[in-house]
Ligand code: ATP
């Protein structure tokens with residue numbers, strides 16, 4: 001019992017979302033193993049074809065899109081105003097977030113031309129918009145955005161080059177209520193995403209100094225990062241108000257809610273449709 005799957009078999013079984021126990025199986029000889037592979041592949045393909053049929057006759061939208069809709073409707077119902085800002089971000093706005101050549105995140109930025117990049121985060125555009133809304137609207141001012149963000153990443157299973165961020169923020173709340181508000185906003189999103197088991201953890205962040213992360217209890221996966229102000233970064237925008245904000249990764253939320261070892265199943269894709277591999 002010492003023969004493992006071949007690399008190609010293993011890869012195919014992972015695509016078909018086989019469980020860890022299956023992936024760890026060993027065999028006496030190649031004949032036995034190849035037979036087992038054929039049976040398993042057939043089973044997994046049948047499961048995926050059924051899921052694809054269920055999508056067509058049921059929800060008809062990928063989970064990523066459905067989760068976005070649920071969260072947008074929830075936040076709007078809770079008094080948050082949705083904003084929709086460009087995916088292209090100027091170098092100057094990143095610099096205002098202190099993301100310049102000497103910053104760890106700078107290396108991860110995709111530049112489109114000299115002065116424009118694919119946004120690695122939503123915060124600079126939210127700051128830009130909220131500085132005017134704070135002048136125009138009574139407080140508290142609550143806004144959010146959800147949309148694609150891009151980062152060159154070196155680690156695979158929990159990171160994608162293109163992912164979907166939801167960033168919500170609330171400005172002008174009483175200072176002594178900030179922590180409690182972060183807790184309840186995290187609870188709201190976790191509830192709607194179907195993740196009952198999570199905790200909040202203090203972390204040091206490259207951008208915000210210290211953050212309060214929302215982490216999945218099961219495996220410590222970071223689902224979101226929260227922060228509070230007043231904060232030194234606010235000065236670049238001439239903002240002096242109190243605030244709380246959290247940025248969540250939607251693919252991470254799906255991975256935590258549904259299980260699965262790889263983020264790629266949950267993101268934008270031409271190989272998967274709603275988590276189902278199409279080469280079946
Ligand atoms: P990590 O430490 O896991 O790389 P981060 O702290 O760099 O994440 P943040 O800048 O805090 O990420 O971004 C907010 C959220 O966006 C994260 O909590 C995570 O859910 C999600 N996220 C960040 N980078 C990625 C990525 N490359 N792929 C998928 N989701 C991501």
Ligand code: MG
Nearest residue numbers: 205222224225
């Ligand atoms: Mg973080």
